[in-house]
Amino acid sequence: MTDQGIGARVLRKEDKRFITGKGKYTDDIVQPNQAYAAFVRSPHAHANVKSIDASAAEAMDGVEAVLNGHQLTGDAIGNIICGWGITSKDGSPMNMGAWSALATEKVRYVGDAVAVVIADSKAQAQAAAEAVMVEYEVLPATSNVRDSMKEGAPQIHENAPGNQIFDWEIGNKDETDAALASAHHTTTMDITNNRLSPNPMEPRSAVATFDESEDHYTLYTTSQNPHVARLVLSAFYNVAPEHKLRVIAPDVGGGFGAKIYIYPEEIVCLWASMKTNRSVKWTSTRSEAFLTDAHGRDHVSTATMGFDADNNIVGFKINTKANLGAYMSLFSSSVPTYLYATLLSGQYNIANVYCDVQTYYTNTVPVDAYRGAGRPEASYLVERMMETAARELGVDPGELRRQNFVREFPHQTPVIMAYDSGDFAGNLDQAKAAADVAGFAARKEEAAKRGKLRGMGYSNYIEACGIAPSAAVGSLGAGVGLWESAEVRVNPVGTIEILTGSHSHGQGHETTFAQLVSERFDLPTENIQIVHGDTDKVQFGMGTYGSRSGAVGMSAISKALDKVEAKVKKIAAHVLEAAEDDIVIEGGEVKVKGTDKAMGWHEVGLSAYTAHNLPEGMEPGLKEGAFYDPTNFTFPAGCYICEVEVDPQTGVTEIVQFTASDDFGTIINPMIVEGQVHGGIAQGIGQAMLEHAVYDDDGQLLSGSYMDYCMPRADDVPNYTVSHHSTTCPGNPLGMKGCGEAGAIGSPPAVINAITDAIGNNNLSMPATPSRVWAALQQVSAAQ
Numbered sequence: 001m002t003d004q005g006i007g008a009r010v011l012r013k014e015d016k017r018f019i020t021g022k023g024k025y026t027d028d029i030v031q032p033n034q035a036y037a038a039f040v041r042s043p044h045a046h047a048n049v050k051s052i053d054a055s056a057a058e059a060m061d062g063v064e065a066v067l068n069g070h071q072l073t074g075d076a077i078g079n080i081i082c083g084w085g086i087t088s089k090d091g092s093p094m095n096m097g098a099w100s101a102l103a104t105e106k107v108r109y110v111g112d113a114v115a116v117v118i119a120d121s122k123a124q125a126q127a128a129a130e131a132v133m134v135e136y137e138v139l140p141a142t143s144n145v146r147d148s149m150k151e152g153a154p155q156i157h158e159n160a161p162g163n164q165i166f167d168w169e170i171g172n173k174d175e176t177d178a179a180l181a182s183a184h185h186t187t188t189m190d191i192t193n194n195r196l197s198p199n200p201m202e203p204r205s206a207v208a209t210f211d212e213s214e215d216h217y218t219l220y221t222t223s224q225n226p227h228v229a230r231l232v233l234s235a236f237y238n239v240a241p242e243h244k245l246r247v248i249a250p251d252v253g254g255g256f257g258a259k260i261y262i263y264p265e266e267i268v269c270l271w272a273s274m275k276t277n278r279s280v281k282w283t284s285t286r287s288e289a290f291l292t293d294a295h296g297r298d299h300v301s302t303a304t305m306g307f308d309a310d311n312n313i314v315g316f317k318i319n320t321k322a323n324l325g326a327y328m329s330l331f332s333s334s335v336p337t338y339l340y341a342t343l344l345s346g347q348y349n350i351a352n353v354y355c356d357v358q359t360y361y362t363n364t365v366p367v368d369a370y371r372g373a374g375r376p377e378a379s380y381l382v383e384r385m386m387e388t389a390a391r392e393l394g395v396d397p398g399e400l401r402r403q404n405f406v407r408e409f410p411h412q413t414p415v416i417m418a419y420d421s422g423d424f425a426g427n428l429d430q431a432k433a434a435a436d437v438a439g440f441a442a443r444k445e446e447a448a449k450r451g452k453l454r455g456m457g458y459s460n461y462i463e464a465c466g467i468a469p470s471a472a473v474g475s476l477g478a479g480v481g482l483w484e485s486a487e488v489r490v491n492p493v494g495t496i497e498i499l500t501g502s503h504s505h506g507q508g509h510e511t512t513f514a515q516l517v518s519e520r521f522d523l524p525t526e527n528i529q530i531v532h533g534d535t536d537k538v539q540f541g542m543g544t545y546g547s548r549s550g551a552v553g554m555s556a557i558s559k560a561l562d563k564v565e566a567k568v569k570k571i572a573a574h575v576l577e578a579a580e581d582d583i584v585i586e587g588g589e590v591k592v593k594g595t596d597k598a599m600g601w602h603e604v605g606l607s608a609y610t611a612h613n614l615p616e617g618m619e620p621g622l623k624e625g626a627f628y629d630p631t632n633f634t635f636p637a638g639c640y641i642c643e644v645e646v647d648p649q650t651g652v653t654e655i656v657q658f659t660a661s662d663d664f665g666t667i668i669n670p671m672i673v674e675g676q677v678h679g680g681i682a683q684g685i686g687q688a689m690l691e692h693a694v695y696d697d698d699g700q701l702l703s704g705s706y707m708d709y710c711m712p713r714a715d716d717v718p719n720y721t722v723s724h725h726s727t728t729c730p731g732n733p734l735g736m737k738g739c740g741e742a743g744a745i746g747s748p749p750a751v752i753n754a755i756t757d758a759i760g761n762n763n764l765s766m767p768a769t770p771s772r773v774w775a776a777l778q779q780v781s782a783a784q
C-alpha cells in the first residue's frame with residue numbers, strides 16, 4: 001500500500017517549481033507582438049467626467065492607441081451587471097447602479113478607470129497615461145455607510161435613492177423581539193468589522209490575445225475560477241462568444257477571494273487586443289492593487305443577545321449596515337446576506353434569531369469576498385457577544401458556550417442553515433487542555449510581576465463551506481449551480497491525469513488531489529498529474545472559493561474514480577479470465593484476489609486502448625467524467641483560545657499563545673491542512689491587530705501602501721498549537737469539511753476577547769493597534 005494516500009503528510013508536489021522560481025504566472029507569459037496597457041484612473045472619489053483629451057498621449061513614442069469608455073460602450077462591451085438577486089424585505093429588487101468597465105460620464109471611486117493606453121512598452125504606456133488630460137467636475141463624496149445613509153448625502157447612483165442597495169432580513173423577528181423582551185439578561189454591543197485590503201502576493205495581471213484569423217480570444221489571467229470568468233466575460237460583458245474565448249489561469253500567487261470576480265481590466269485588455277490587433281498585457285502595480293482590488297468586510301452592527309435566568313440564550317437580534325463600495329461586484333450582494341447572516345446562530349442552540357442588513361453605496365472600491373467572506377463577520381459578532389455576555393453574567397466564557405452548544409444533529413437553525421455534524425464540546429475540551437486553561441491564573445499572576453497584563457479569549461467559530469449546493473444557490477436566483485466537475489484519464493502507459501474544475505492558487509491541490517487517487521488506485525503521486533485552470537483542457541468548472549475544492553471538487557473526482565474503477569475491473573476480469581468480483585486493486589496492480597494473477601496499470605491502460613483486448617461491446621479508452629453537486633454545505637467548526645500580554649505603558653500587545661482545535665471531517669493531508677490553518681490565523685491576527693483600509697471623508701485611500709497598511713510579519717504571529725477533533729461530514733462521499741478559511745474566520749474574536757480581558761475594557765475595535773489599546777487603558781484609569 002502506498003504511503004501517499006489519505007491522511008499522509010505528503011510534501012507538496014507543486015513546491016518544487018514554486019520554491020525554485022519556476023512557477024509560471026500570468027506576468028511571465030510573453031506573446032508575440034505584445035503591447036502593454038496602462039490605465040488612466042480617477043484621482044477623485046466622485047466626479048463628473050467633462051472631457052478626455054488624449055491628443056498629447058497619442059503622439060508619444062510607442063503609443064498604439066488611447067481608448068475610452070465611450071468607444072467601449074459603443075462596441076456594446078463591458079456594461080458590468082453583477083450581484084446575485086437579493087430582494088428587500090418590502091419585496092423590491094436591488095437598486096443596481098450602472099457600471100462600465102471604463103467610466104464614461106462619472107467616476108465613483110479613486111482608481112475608477114476612464115481610459116487605457118496601449119503602447120509598445122510598459123514604461124511608454126505609463127508615461128502616456130500620465131499625459132491623458134481628463135477634466136473632472138469634482139462632486140462631494142462619501143466613504144462610509146454612516147455618511148452615505150445621511151439625509152442629503154451625495155447621490156452615487158441615480159437609481160439608488162439614499163445610496164441604499166437593499167434592505168434585507170432573515171429569521172423570526174416577532175418571536176425574537178418577544179424573547180428579548182422577556183429575557184432575564186440582555187447584552188447589547190455596537191460592533192464594527194474593519195475594512196481590509198486582500199494583498200495576495202502576486203498582483204492581478206492579464207494578457208489578452210485576439211487572433212484575427214481565427215476570430216478567437218485567449219486570456220491569461222490571475223483568476224480563481226477561469227471557467228466562470230469565461231462565462232461572465234461572454235454572457236454578461238459581451239466580450240466574445242464563449243466558444244471563441246479561452247481563459248487560462250496558470251500559476252496564481254494567492255487569491256484569498258479577491259481574484260474571484262471579473263475585473264474591468266480583464267474586459268478592457270481583451271477588447272483592446274481586438275481593437276489594436278496586438279496582444280495586450282497589464283500587471284497591477286501594488287498601488288493599483290490597494291486602490292482597485294476588491295476590499296473585504298466593512299460592517300457596522302448593533303446586536304442584542306438575551307438569556308434566561310439559567311443563562312440559556314433565548315434570542316439574538318442583529319442590525320448590520322454593510323458598505324459595498326461604489327459598484328456591486330460579483331458576489332458582493334451575497335457576502336453580507338447569505339454568507340453572513342445564515343451563520344448568526346453560531347455553535348449555539350438559539351430558538352430565535354433575527355437579522356436585518358442594509359447595504360449602501362459609498363465612493364470606495366467595491367467590497368467583495370475576502371477569505372471567509374461574511375463568515376468572519378458573523379463569527380466575530382457572535383463570539384464577541386458570547387464573551388461579553390459571560391463577563392456581564394459573571395460566568396466562565398467557555399462554560400457559557402458549552403451550556404448553549406448545539407448537541408444533536410442535524411440541527412435546523414432559525415437562519416436557514418441545517419448543521420449536519422459536529423462535536424463542539426469535544427473541540428472546546430481539546431483546546432482547553434492544549435491551552436492549559438487551568439494554568440492561566442498562575443500565568444497571569446507571573447506576567448503581572450513582569451508588569452504585563454495577561455488576558456485570555458475564546459472563539460468557538462462555525463462556518464458554512466463547500467459552497468454551494470445548487471439547490472441553495474438556485475433558490476437565490478442564480479442562473480447556475482455550484483457543482484464541480486472532474487475527469488479521470490488513465491493513459492495507455494498507465495499514468496493518470498485528473499482534470500478538475502477546481503483551481504489551486506496556494507492550497508496544494510496538485511498534492512491532495514493526487515493523494516486521493518493514490519489512495520484509490522495504490523499508485524505513487526508522481527504517476528498522477530492534476531490538470532486545472534484552462535478552459536480548453538477542462539470541460540467546465542466552478543473554481544475555488546468558499547473552501548469547496550476538497551468537499552466538492554474532490555468528491556467529483558471520487559465519483560469519476562468510481563466509474564474508472566468499475567471499467568478497470570471489467571477489463572482485468574476479461575484479460576485475466578476471472579470473475580469481476582474477484583478483482584482487487586492493490587500494491588500498484590490490478591489483481592485476482594488470492595492468486596498471483598495480476599496486471600500492472602500500464603497493461604490495464606494499454607488493454608483499454610487496444611480494442612481486441614476488451615470485453616465484447618466495451619468501448620475503447622479509459623476516461624470517465626463526473627459532476628458532483630453537494631446536498632448541503634459542510635460545517636467546519638472549532639475552538640480557538642488566544643492568550644496575550646499587553647504592555648500597559650505602551651499598549652503594545654504580544655500574542656503569547658494561540659491554540660486551535662478544528663473539525664474538518666476527514667483530513668486528506670494534515671500538513672497542508674495545518675498550513676491552511678496557520679495562514680488563516682495569521683490573516684485573522686492581521687485583521688484583529690494590524691490591518692485597516694482607511695478612506696478619508698473625501699474618499700481618498702489613506703492606506704494605499706505598505707507604509708500605511710500593516711500586514712502581519714513573522715514577529716507578529718506566535719507559534720500556533722493546532723490540533724484536530726473531527727466528525728465525519730455526512731454530506732459528501734469523502735466525509736470532508738473545508739479548511740481553507742477557518743483560521744481567518746475563527747481567530748479575530750479570540751484575539752480581541754483576549755486583549756479586552758487583559759485590559760479590562762470591552763470598548764475596543766479592530767485593529768487593536770497599540771494606540772487604541774493604550775487609549776482603552778486610559779479609559780479604565782480615568783474611570784477608577
Ligand code: MCN
Pocket residue numbers: 200253254255256257370371372505506507508509512513544545546547548549550551664665666667668669670672673676679736737738739740741
Ligand atoms: N484539505 C484536506 N482535508 C480537509 C480539507 C481540505 O486535506 N478536510 C486540503 C484540500 O485538499 C486542499 C486544501 O486542504 O488541498 C484546502 O482545501 P479546502 O478547504 O477545500 O479549500 P479550497 O481548496 O477550496 O481553497 C479555498 C480557500 C479559500 S476560500 C481561500 S480565501 C483561501 C484558502 O483556501 N485562499 C488561499 N487558502 C489559501 N491558501 C493560499 N496559499 N492562497 C490562497 O489564496
